[in-house]
Amino acid sequence: MTYQEFAKRAMDYAQKIGCASSELFYANGESFEVNANAGEIDRYSVSREAGVSVRVSINGREGYAYTERIDDPEKLVDHAADNAKCNESTDDHPMQTKQTYQEVHREDSALKHLSESERIALAKKLEQTCLALDPRVKRVVYCTVGYDSGAIVMENSLGLHAERTSDSSYIYVMPSVEDGVELQTGFAFFMGTEAANVEACAKEAVEDALNKLGASPVDSGCYRVLLKPYAMSDLLTAFSPMFSADEAQKGCSLLAGKEGETIASEIVTIWDDPFDPVAPRAFDGEGTPCIKKAVVENGVLKTLLHNLKTAKKAGTESTGNASRRSAASAVGVSPTVFRVEPGKLGYDELVRELGTGLVITELEGLHAGVDEVSGDFSLKAAGFLVENGAVVRPVSNITIAGNFVSMMKDVIAVGSDLRFGMPQGGYVGSPSVLVSGLTVAGN
Numbered sequence: 432m433t434y435q436e437f438a439k440r441a442m443d444y445a446q447k448i449g450c451a452s453s454e455l456f457y458a459n460g461e462s463f464e465v466n467a468n469a470g471e472i473d474r475y476s477v478s479r480e481a482g483v484s485v486r487v488s489i490n491g492r493e494g495y496a497y498t499e500r501i502d503d504p505e506k507l508v509d510h511a512a513d514n515a516k517c518n519e520s521t522d523d524h525p526m527q528t529k530q531t532y533q534e535v536h537r538e539d540s541a542l543k544h545l546s547e548s549e550r551i552a553l554a555k556k557l558e559q560t561c562l563a564l565d566p567r568v569k570r571v572v573y574c575t576v577g578y579d580s581g582a583i584v585m586e587n588s589l590g591l592h593a594e595r596t597s598d599s600s601y602i603y604v605m606p607s608v609e610d611g612v613e614l615q616t617g618f619a620f621f622m623g624t625e626a627a628n629v630e631a632c633a634k635e636a637v638e639d640a641l642n643k644l645g646a647s648p649v650d651s652g653c654y655r656v657l658l659k660p661y662a663m664s665d666l667l668t669a670f671s672p673m674f675s676a677d678e679a680q681k682g683c684s685l686l687a688g689k690e691g692e693t694i695a696s697e698i699v700t701i702w703d704d705p706f707d708p709v710a711p712r713a714f715d716g717e718g719t720p721c722i723k724k725a726v727v728e729n730g731v732l733k734t735l736l737h738n739l740k741t742a743k744k745a746g747t748e749s750t751g752n753a754s755r756r757s758a759a760s761a762v763g764v765s766p767t768v769f770r771v772e773p774g775k776l777g778y779d780e781l782v783r784e785l786g787t788g789l790v791i792t793e794l795e796g797l798h799a800g801v802d803e804v805s806g807d808f809s810l811k812a813a814g815f816l817v818e819n820g821a822v823v824r825p826v827s828n829i830t831i832a833g834n835f836v837s838m839m840k841d842v843i844a845v846g847s848d849l850r851f852g853m854p855q856g857g858y859v860g861s862p863s864v865l866v867s868g869l870t871v872a873g874n
Contacts, residue, residue, distance in 0.1 A: 432502055434483070434584070441485055441504035442588050448512060450487040452526050453588045456716075457483040458758040460581030463547065467554040467574040474575075477547070482758040487511045488526070492518045497759040524740040524762070529590035532713035532720050535706065540600035541626035542578040550576050553602070553629060560633035561606040568637055572616060573605040576626075585718045593718045599710070600626035603853070604633060608640040615643040618793075620661075620853050623709055639792070642815075646825035648873035649816055655788030656831065656869045657781055659814070662791045663861035664852035666808070667701075667769065669801040670835045671859060674726055675752075676741035677764040683804050685836055686732060694732045695839035698774065701727040703736065705751065705767035709851055710858050716762055717753035724750060726769075730840075738764050756856060770860040774845035781846050781863050783820035789871065790815040790822070791831060806835040830872040841867040 438455050445453035459481035466474035484497040485507050494515030496507050542550055558574040580598040585591060603620040617640025621632045658666070672678050679687035686694065695701075705712050705721035714720055717739050725733050737745065738753035741764060754765035782790065795811040802808070809832040816823045846863035 434501055437483070437501045437504045438586060441508050442586075444505045445485070445487050445508045445512075446588065448489075448508070450489045450508075450512065450588075452488045453508070454486045454526050454591070455483060455584075455586055456486070456755060456758050457481075457584040458581060460579065462577070462579045463550065464575060464577040465551050465554045467551075467558040468571070470555065470558070472551060472554070475551075483507075484758045485511045486526070487515055488524075489515045491521055491523075492516070493524055494518055495761055522740060523743055525743060526587050526589055527591050527718040527739065530593070530714070530718060530720055532593065533706070535595075535711045535713045537597075537711050538624055538708060540578070540598050540623050541628075542576070542600035543580070543598050545578075545627075550578065553627060557602060557604055557629040557633055560629055561604055561637055564633060564637045565608065565641060567608040567610055567641065568606050569609045571604060571606050573603065575604070576602050585714075587718075591718045593714045595712060595714070597710070597712075599623070599854070601853070602626050602629065602632055604636045606633075606636050606640050608637070608644065610644050613644060615640050615646070617641070617643070622851065622854075643813065643825050643827065646813065646827035648828045649789070649826055649871065650874045651872050652870075653868045654871050655785055656866045656871075657785045657788065657790045657817075658864045658866065659778075659790060659792045660846075660848055660850035660861050660863055661852055662794050662812070662814075663771070663864045664850065664859050665794050665797055666835065667771065667861055668852060668855055668857075668859040669797045669808070670803060670806065671766055671769055671857070672803050673806065673835070674736050674766070675764040676735040676737045676745060678803075679735055680741055680744055684735075685804070685806050686735065689732050690734060692732055693730050693840075694836055695727055695730040696842040697730040698845055699727060699730050699839055699842050700725055700772035702770055702772060703750070703752065703766050703768070704770065707768040707770070707858070709860070710768055710854075712767060715749075715751045715753040715767070716755035717749070719749045719751045719753060721751040721767060736764050736766060738762055754857075766857050766859070768858045768860070770849065770851070771845065771862060771864065773847045773849045773862040776844055776846050778846060778848050778863055781844055781865055782817055782822065784844050785817050785865060786820055787818050789826060790817055794831075806837075808833060808835060828873070832870045832872070838866055838869065843867050
């Protein structure tokens with residue numbers, strides 16, 4: 432049975448048994464990842480999967496069911512209808528009607544047209560390049576090349592039909608350097624059209640490791656802090672649920688009811704931009720057309736992120752932020768491409784603007800050290816001590832603490848060096864951000 436036959440039978444049967452509406456979400460994908468170690472391949476995986484979910488509305492309640500077998504649509508609809516009958520929630524979750532979409536232009540990512548053997552060779556080359564850059568590079572802990580591709584088809588009984596494809600390429604490497612008895616590791620991550628640039632990736636990672644040699648804590652206190660792009664992106668990723676209308680309506684966001692209020696410095700603008708070249712898309716997980724919008728504009732919260740359900744509760748329109756992690760997942764809310772608007776200052780200018788304080792290059796413990804509801808965080812960090820606008824030495828084994836909203840109000844400069852962190856269900860990016868003060872625990 433083809434998927435088209437499956438979909439028609441499913442929707443015809445849903446109507447026959449009294450469903451007010453029905454929707455199908457079909458997704459297929461392929462994932463490739465390889466890791467090089469000591470000139471050999473120590474991890475290699477290729478996976479292919481496909482599945483379809485059906486969502487039905489019956490007697491004012493909705494139910495989901497999922498299968499990976501495209502062979503018995505009536506049984507799947509029956510499961511969804513049974514789940515709807517067991518659903519105690521009566522919150523209305525509308526389905527999208529027929530829509531038209533903006534044309535999206537996507538550049539092929541770097542690894543799309545490479546064979547598996549060529550991707551394997553790229554992983555080996557990345558490791559070899561790291562080892563050749565400096566005699567203190569003794570081994571490479573991780574050296575990974577990956578490629579993902581997929582397709583989505585959505586359709587429902589209200590006339591919606593939406594299709595899209597996607598692909599992503601990435602490389603990341605973690606070299607380990609030794610200087611006497613001291614060991615340090617570095618990291619670099621490239622994606623998209625840059626994912627085949629092993630020379631630049633290796634150079635960045637090795638320099639990151641070497642720059643950490645001789646690191647030690649600083650005295651505890653309150654410091655001016657310059658958060659580099661990866662560190663700031665990690666923080667923004669950790670607190671991105673705060674911008675979800677779903678979390679706000681559950682009472683789990685500080686930003687509930689704060690639209691129109693100042694929540695950050697006037698130099699801070701945060702975009703949700705589904706048309707950013709890093710991962711463009713025309714529609715969200717419900718088939719709603721995507722739109723570029725300033726979530727925070729000049730420090731003012733302009734909107735929370737909505738799907739159709741949260742928008743109806745709030746008496747507003749969906750912002751095109753419905754999400755589905757897979758065909759087996761229910762509809763949620765998440766950013767598309769979430770990024771801080773870059774400023775005009777280069778990194779060296781920001782260091783001079785910092786004067787005396789800390790550059791934070793990496794954060795650890797984001798799962799345990801972040802409270803998404805209160806906005807508080809306490810995280811292990813590393814970076815550099817800066818005095819009189821010049822880097823003095825590397826810093827490690829410190830903890831930085833604060834409140835995310837308070838910190839965003841204390842932003843005094845934004846850099847031009849926008850970078851995206853590793854995708855974690857979405858794409859989040861930021862340039863370097865200078866903050867007037869954070870609490871640091873060290874010596």
